[in-house]
Amino acid sequence: MTDTPREGGYRPGYEVAAEQVLGTSRTVVREAVKILSALGRVRAQKGRGLYVADDEGMLGAGRFASFFLPTDLDHVYMLFEFRRAQETETSRLAARRAAPAELRAIEDAAAVCRRGFETGREDLFNEGDDAFHAAIATASHNMFLQIAVREARRLQAQSAIIGLRGSVGGHAAKAVEEHDAIHQAIRAGDPEAAAHAAAAHIDNTLDDYRKEIQQRLFSSAG
Template sequence: MPPSVDSPSVPPRGHRVRQTIAQLRERILAGEWPVGGRIPTEPQLVAALGVGRNTVREAVRALQHAGVLECRQGSGTYVVSTDELAPVVARRVGDHRTAEVIEVRRAFEVEAARLAALRRTPEDLAALDGALAAREAAWHGGRVDEFVEADAALHTAVVAAAHNAMLAELYASVGTALRSSLTQAMSESLTPERYVDHSRLVAAIRAGDPEWAAREAGSFLEPTPRA
């Protein structure tokens, strides 16, 4: 006779769904199902995870609501993000709340610069020098898309030099949204009045001066006065 629902050998339904969500997340984060790729069909997931169809269905639906998966009619279910926070941030940026985006960047980047000045290693400094040089080359090349990527790479290198894993993860969550906001700010051309020198920021981190580094990072992101 099969165990009843209340039997200790059968976890409650809600627990099974949470476990299944966790298993799906693990496989996505491990790269088994990359962003842009299609996940296995429902019957295949049932067989692979050892749970019922309804449990799989609820777990997939939860990850769809979180912005990690997307169901495409007649095609299947696809991975659209490895990060549940990124779609939320992207939607906020899409609402054109420019002042809020700047405030969030300031919160992350000022503290990252301060910590980087205290914790940078020789390898970090080499990465910063390389990223700064690439940013300069991209600016002089005159291509907005290349410059946006190079600028983002430099700021990411600053965050990496802070050696704070949680800060790095959170910053990565907003990376796509920040690139989008920078692209909008640059419009279609790199004009002289839009240029912002980042060499002093790298110099401050190299000098190990946290206050100087924080000032330099903050100077790029002055908050917009509210009406």
């Protein structure tokens, strides 16, 4: 038995029952299901029925993980290229579109990240870092970028085995200042300054990854 969707929406995992499409021709239903499946909005489970997909299914975002290898340096570097394109644009759009509440969310997340650095708490630093980038994506008012940013950061977290995720050392000190530069540009409504600051942040993070990887390689060789 399926629960009735609330507020006119369907939650992930909701089963689309046959009675919900009564009165509609089978041809129309089949075409609609085909389109929704291609978009990743619904998933058909053989012998069970049709279900609303979770967010990772939207745009096929979750499928990135099927080929991403977190220990492959080429993949990691390509992921940084992807993130640079995403976050440059989300910051640019956020500078144009951010509402007052969204500006506060960006500022609050940056403050959490800074507090994590100052207290040496990796969990707090990482929490603020994730919230900061998510808040900017939200302020872009573009749902496709929001999903893509979230997925790219999830994949980057998987590369912790060779990267700097969780470090609150020198990398974090720079990240805190870079977050502030991005926030100030968005707050000032300067799209190009925001995009430039976001690009610099991703580039500097990649440089730190490279340095850390080289250090580990040399230390293991010795």
